[in-house]
Amino acid sequence: xxxxxxxxxxxxxxxxxxxxxxxxxxxxxxxxxxxxxxxxxxxxxxxxxxxxxxxxxxxxxxxxxxxxxxxxxxxxxxxxxxxxxxxxxxxxxxxxxxxxxxxxxxxxxxxxxxxxxxxxxxxxxxxxxxxxxxxxxxxxxxxxxxxxxxxxxxxxxxxxxxxxxxxxxxxxxxxxxxxxxxxxxxxxxxxxxxxxxxxxxxxxxxxxxxxxxxxxxxxxxxxxxxxxxxxxxxxxxxxxxxxxxxxxxxxxxxxxxxxxxxxxxxxxxxxxxxxxxxxxxxxxxxxxxxxxxxxxxxxxxxxxxxxxxxxxxxxxxxxxxxxxxxxxxxxxxxxxxxxxxxxxxxxxxxxxxxxxxxxxxxxxxxxxxxxxxxxxxxxxxxxxxxxxxxxxxxxxxxxxxxxxx
Amino acid sequence: xxxxxxxxxxxxxxxxxxxxxxxxxxxxxxxxxxxxxxxxxxxxxxxxxxxxxxxxxxxxxxxxxxxxxxxxxxxxxxxxxxxxxxxxxxxxxxxxxxxxxxxxxxxxxxxxxxxxxxxxxxxxxxxxxxxxxxxxxxxxxxxxxxxxxxxxxxxxxxxxxxxxxxxxxxxx
Numbered sequence: 420x421x422x423x424x425x426x427x428x429x430x431x432x433x434x435x436x437x438x439x440x441x442x443x444x445x446x447x448x449x450x451x452x453x454x455x456x457x458x459x460x461x462x463x464x465x466x467x468x469x470x471x472x473x474x475x476x477x478x479x480x481x482x483x484x485x486x487x488x489x490x491x492x493x494x495x496x497x498x499x500x501x502x503x504x505x506x507x508x509x510x511x512x513x514x515x516x517x518x519x520x521x522x523x524x525x526x527x528x529x530x531x532x533x534x535x536x537x538x539x540x541x542x543x544x545x546x547x548x549x550x551x552x553x554x555x556x557x558x559x560x561x562x563x564x565x566x567x568x569x570x571x572x573x574x575x576x577x578x579x580x581x582x583x584x585x586x587x588x589x590x591x592x593x594x595x596x597x598x599x600x601x602x603x604x605x606x607x608x609x610x611x612x613x614x615x616x617x618x619x620x621x622x623x624x625x626x627x628x629x630x631x632x633x634x635x636x637x638x639x640x641x642x643x644x645x646x647x648x649x650x651x652x653x654x655x656x657x658x659x660x661x662x663x664x665x666x667x668x669x670x671x672x673x674x675x676x677x678x679x680x681x682x683x684x685x686x687x688x689x690x691x692x693x694x695x696x697x698x699x700x701x702x703x704x705x706x707x708x709x710x711x712x713x714x715x716x717x718x719x720x721x722x723x724x725x726x727x728x729x730x731x732x733x734x735x736x737x738x739x740x741x742x743x744x745x746x747x748x749x750x751x752x753x754x755x756x757x758x759x760x761x762x763x764x765x766x767x768x769x770x771x772x773x774x775x776x777x778x779x780x781x782x783x784x785x786x787x788x789x790x791x792x793x794x795x796x797x798x799x800x801x802x803x804x805x806x807x808x809x810x811x812x813x814x815x816x817x818x819x820x821x822x823x824x
Numbered sequence: 825x826x827x828x829x830x831x832x833x834x835x836x837x838x839x840x841x842x843x844x845x846x847x848x849x850x851x852x853x854x855x856x857x858x859x860x861x862x863x864x865x866x867x868x869x870x871x872x873x874x875x876x877x878x879x880x881x882x883x884x885x886x887x888x889x890x891x892x893x894x895x896x897x898x899x900x901x902x903x904x905x906x907x908x909x910x911x912x913x914x915x916x917x918x919x920x921x922x923x924x925x926x927x928x929x930x931x932x933x934x935x936x937x938x939x940x941x942x943x944x945x946x947x948x949x950x951x952x953x954x955x956x957x958x959x960x961x962x963x964x965x966x967x968x969x970x971x972x973x974x975x976x977x978x979x980x981x982x983x984x985x986x987x988x989x990x991x992x993x994x995x996x
Contacts, residue, residue: 475965482950483974487981518853648883648939666910755852758903758914760884769903773889781977786885786903786943794942823965 440468447476451554451809454819458812460805467808470800472793478823485783489749490516491590493783497770498584500785501821503546506532506539507763509588511770511785514669515759516590519752519774522724526671526713528592533671534605534708535578535587537701541612542571543764544694544701548619551691551813555632560622567615570608577601590750591725592718602709609706616698623691630688637799637811638686647798648791651766653815656693657685663762674711675704690814697764724750749778765789765816785824789817826856826913834858834878834913842867857914865900865917866931872904872913873936880904880913883937888947892977896920898928898953919953932958950975 446457455476461469481500485493497512498505510532517524524532549564572582578597579585587593623629639649641657654661662679664672680696682689719725726745727738744750752774760769766788773782796815800808826834828851835846835858845864850857860868872880884903891897896918904913919928932955933940944955945964952973955961963970972979 475963475967478965480974483979483981486977521853645882646938648937661907666907756889757853757855758885758901758912760903760912767884769885771885771887771889771901771903773891781891782889782975784885784887784889786887790942790946791939794939 438463447473452812452819453550453817454822456812456817456819456822458808460800460808462805465804465806467800467803467805470797470808472796474790474793474819474822476823477819481824482783482785485780487779489778490752490780491745491749493780494588494590495584495586497783497785498586499820500824501763501765501768501787501789501818502583503818504539504543504763504765504768504821505584506535506588507761507768508770508785509586510536510670511759511761511763511768512772512783513588513590514761515757515770515772516752516780518757518759519755519772520590520724520750522591522719522721524592524719525716527596527715527717528719529671530708530712531593531597531717532588533675534705534712535575535593536670537704537708538571538574538605540701540764541698541705542568544698545571547694547764547813547816548691551810551816552623552629554809554813555629557623557626557629560619563615563619563622567612570611574601574605574608577604589718589725591721592716594718596717602712605705605709609702609709612702613699616695616702620695632807632810633687633691633814635684636687636803636807637814638684639795639798641685643798644685644795647795649766649795651762651764651788651792652690652693652697653685653766653792653795655679656682656689658683663760663767667760669761671708671711672704675707677701677704687810687814751776751778752780760786763788765818765821766792785821787821787824789819789821790824793817793822826911827851828856831856831858837875838868838871841871845871855912855914857916860915860917862900862917862919862930865902865915866933866936868915869902869904869933869936872915878906879908880906880911882907883933883939884912886933886937886940886943886947888951888953888975890951890975890977891918898951900930900947900953902933927952927954929954929956931956932961934958952976 441462443460443462446452447455457473459471460467481496497508500508545564545568549561552560575585576582579587641659644654644657658681660679660681677700680693682693722741727741731738754776756773758771760767768788769786771784772780775781799811831849835849838846845861845868846858847861848859872878882905884905887901889899898919900917902915944958947953948961949963949966
């Protein structure tokens with residue numbers, strides 16, 4: 420700290436100039452806070468001495484609203500929490516409900532879900548890379564990242580009809596099979612993406628400004644991160660190879676061949692490197708999903724929980740009844756509770772669902788990784804420059820919609 | 825994931841160190857849970873964290889659920905994780921509703937798991953569960969002057985008054 424102070428231009432001036440602490444309010448409406456986040460910062464010259472994130476500005480009571488909706492109507496709600504990784508919210512919720520009712524999803528649905536989750540992970544990391552590089556002055560990165568992001572959104576639109584908040588995952592599987600031509604387009608993307616990542620790295624890895632702004636900045640030790648409950652790329656950048664995709668058996672991940680990138684010191688540069696490597700690994704998973712995509716149904720057959728196909732409605736009275744019951748009341752779930760955690764682009768995304776026997780959940784709670792990770796921000800920012808704090812915030816990658824829910 | 829006999833083993837071991845800390849066990853939908861005595865929940869969490877054979881050193885999530893009309897009504901859930909063995913266990917402490925004027929109380933586990941800091945504040949914010957010994961137990965997502973505990977089951981959806989009433993008045 421002392422040497423940091425000696426670096427400041429003020430160091431040679433009178434004592435009261437350097438020790439005067441000023442409290443500055445950054446946000447909630449500030450482009451560098453990546454959402455509606457307010458930071459109350461105590462500054463000594465340019466150096467952050469204390470930092471307190473204030474959240475809650477986009478709290479919309481989604482968890483409460485979920486209690487008023489039947490199980491299948493909750494899906495589009497929860498997607499809107501963390502609006503950059505909507506497929507993950509759907510998977511956490513649908514997976515929790517499937518575990519509550521003991522519904523096994525068919526292999527094809529598992530692979531399709533895995534495929535879309537990984538596309539979503541790349542999409543999320545691209546948004547992170549574009550906006551964070553923008554914070555550091557690399558404006559062109561935003562356009563390159565959003566160019567590839569658009570290709571992913573095109574794929575989403577092709578399969579689901581929506582670019583964001585797709586409501587593609589259903590309790591029991593996915594709502595529709597992928598259309599003709601999707602595979603080809605997706606394969607093309609899988610071929611291109613590693614090249615693109617290489618191009619981003621060529622732009623940033625030897626960029627002196629970028630390196631100086633990230634290397635050795637905002638490092639937090641592995642032990643401290645674990646204490647604070649931080650997961651995801653932040654934890655892996657500090658050298659802890661913890662990834663729920665490897666640890667737990669869910670979806671098609673056990674059949675996938677991929678690596679967990681880890682860093683060494685856990686500074687902002689490591690966080691950048693880990694996410695870049697993750698994009699390449701996710702691309703590999705998408706490729707493997709396309710290769711090994713099993714034939715068969717894309718949604719479970721259990722008519723108690725899954726809408727019958729449209730073609731059956733005009734021929735089968737029973738299907739019509741099931742359809743009517745599902746659409747009007749929804750399905751009932753035996754009392755019980757389930758916590759289901761998956762690896763989102765930001766860490767462990769857990770969904771807790773409590774069923775009370777009715778057709779509506781009694782409690783839906785999301786353990787949002789951004790919400791928990793944000794607690795590490797003070798450790799990352801204190802005793803660094805304000806400009807580095809902005810860089811650390813970008814590298815932390817909080818999505819305030821998920822933080823506030 | 826410890827199975828039902830595994831849970832009983834854990835319960836037996838806890839019983840010798842902290843008699844009465846575990847009131848019951850439940851194994852439902854392949855999820856293991858220890859129902860803890862709220863007064864001894866910290867002892868149980870510390871035991872699960874520090875006993876070498878257990879090693880549940882990571883708190884994944886802390887949340888509260890309202891089991892109305894059941895009694896005791898509030899359940900404080902601790903989702904613990906052993907990262908070496910990749911096992912989850914849930915510790916659940918049930919708190920009774922002390923009535924209109926008082927709030928249910930439980931000891932804060934921030935000293936054991938610093939990650940609980942924000943999550944306990946969130947639980948306080950939405951359910952009015954007081955975590956004794958929490959360094960900064962204030963509202964976190966709702967405004968500081970908010971009245972009521974909106975995630976409780978007896979708080980109606982739409983119980984929040986509409987702030988911008990202009991159009992309502994204009995259109996009736």
